[in-house]
Amino acid sequence: MASDVESLAREYVAMPQVQQMMEDMFSPSSMAAQMTAALPAHVQLTDEQVQKIGTIMSKNMIELKPKLEEIMYRSSIATFDAEELRALIDFYSSETGASVMAKMQPFMQTTMTELAPEIQSVQQKIVPEIAKILQEKN
Numbered sequence: 001m002a003s004d005v006e007s008l009a010r011e012y013v014a015m016p017q018v019q020q021m022m023e024d025m026f027s028p029s030s031m032a033a034q035m036t037a038a039l040p041a042h043v044q045l046t047d048e049q050v051q052k053i054g055t056i057m058s059k060n061m062i063e064l065k066p067k068l069e070e071i072m073y074r075s076s077i078a079t080f081d082a083e084e085l086r087a088l089i090d091f092y093s094s095e096t097g098a099s100v101m102a103k104m105q106p107f108m109q110t111t112m113t114e115l116a117p118e119i120q121s122v123q124q125k126i127v128p129e130i131a132k133i134l135q136e137k138n
Contacts, residue, residue: 008085009076013069017092017101022065024105031057033109037116 012018024030032054036045045053076085091097 004082005077005080005085008082008089009073009080012076012085012089012092013072015089015092017098018072021101021105022068023062024102026058026062026065028054028058030054030105030109031061033113037113038120040120041117 028051032050035053035057036050039045080088092101
């Protein structure tokens with residue numbers, strides 16, 4: 001049974017739709033969006049700067065893809081059973097599933113970009129509290 005789950009996990013991670021999701025995640029436009037979303041509101045970049053940042057980040061972050069694949073493989077084994085992995089493979093192999101997978105990265109990018117200012121606000125609010133905790137002696 002374990003080898004079945006392992007085999008299905010490898011099949012899932014190797015699916016073209018999953019591979020494309022990873023490629024999209026490390027694309028220059030995705031990297032640029034993540035970077036700019038994390039910048040303070042007062043930092044303004046030109047389109048050329050954003051493009052350059054995205055390209056540099058993408059070229060370097062794509063090197064993490066093999067590690068991401070291995071983590072996804074191990075996490076799939078730990079999280080899903082054989083039936084669930086078969087269902088994921090079947091779904092993402094379908095036309096609808098492939099369409100959902102292709103749209104998930106831009107969907108999450110848009111969502112997180114929109115949420116970024118609120119995340120930054122919360123982080124700024126809690127940093128002093130966290131700093132106090134870190135300064136406490138055990």
